[in-house]
Amino acid sequence: MARALPRPRSPLSTVRRWYEDELGWPTTGTEPVELLTGLRFDVLEMPADAGRAVLRRMPRTGPVALLRPVRGGKRAEDRPKLLLLIAPGGAEELPEILEWLEWGALAADLTARGAGERMPAPAPPSGGTASGGCGAREAAGWVRPPRPGYEAENRLPSTGFGTGIGDGGGAPDLVRLVSAAATECLRARLVRARNRQSDRAYGDQPLAFSNASRMSAGTRPRSFTL
Template identity: 80%
Template sequence: MARALPRPRTPLAAVRRWYEEEMGWPTAGTEPAELLVGPRFDVLEMPADAGGAVLRRLPHTGPVALLRAGRDGNCVIDRPKLLMLIAAGGAEELPEILEWLEWGALAPDLGARGAGERMPAPALPTHPYTAGLASSHGFGAREAAGWLRPPRPGRAAENSLPTTGIGAGSGDVGGAPDLVRLVSAAATECHRARLLRARNAQSDRAIGDQPLAFSNASRMSAGTRPRSLTL
């Protein structure tokens, strides 16, 4: 009597297995695969052009993924986005941080995903420990999302994510910046990118012709206010 051979692991199963077993991050039972936001990390979300400027300013941010234009769950996005992993609970702090930095509604493109939400599972990073797995299952540019700064198994990635409070990094000695500093840089670049897009497209001259406006907190951080008023 012939025995049924075990079915080969599907690409979807390989993705879920890597994230769940290697990273310890829970996934959703969906196709394409999605990561559950909240249990191990939250996500700071912004347009890719603004996010690229943030990455140039802050060389150590923790894992960062690029979400390509297209479908994100049940939503359709019209331009690429950057998803920056931050410490769990950070999404709840974002509105208060923006108010404290005096950004208010000036950075509408900056958002966050927290507990109960999801993000697309990026294609497996092309490190030596995943190179064979990724190539054998055809992961690549066609995936909805990919890692720009990938996580590494066994390094407890969520313990080095931007956070607030005691122990938050300054970004000057190889650690991730604290969440307030990251949000300040992200809000500045989101606002700048929004104005530049409007100016280049000439779609809204009232906004496109006005000078770049930044919050007091971002100007103090940049050193453009008198020293007596600098943080």
């Protein structure tokens, strides 16, 4: 009697196994594979040009992924995005942090994915097939890949007592990270406008300056003046 040969392992199942077994990150049971946010981590999302500047300013931020739309376009949401992993709960805190820093007008550029949401699963850094598949809207790849044993929640940017010191890796606290990201989002807008890639063509909101940007320019807000 002929024996059935074992079926070859699917590249997508290899991707799912790496995240679930090596990192302990929950994934969706669908193809393409996606990572569930709000459980082991949240995601801070921004335009790639702003995100690259943030990475230059903060060399230790935790895992970072580059997200590209499968189909190009001229809308703001069709630009490549950088996804910075932050501690769970950070997505819920983002609007309040932006308001506190007076960067509320940048909410369209600086967003987050948290509980009940997901992100595309990049191919493992050891190689393999990316998780993009038929019908996928986004494809992602690691810029700073996670390492087993390093991506625990207390080693990702967060707020609370003791943050900002880092846990062996020197990760910034969430407020510092959001402040830097908001500043770079504004600078990226100005560069795009200067290059005649106006934000109006992408349907973005008007430019706005926060207290932080005015202080860096040497003009202190009245509320900060003694």
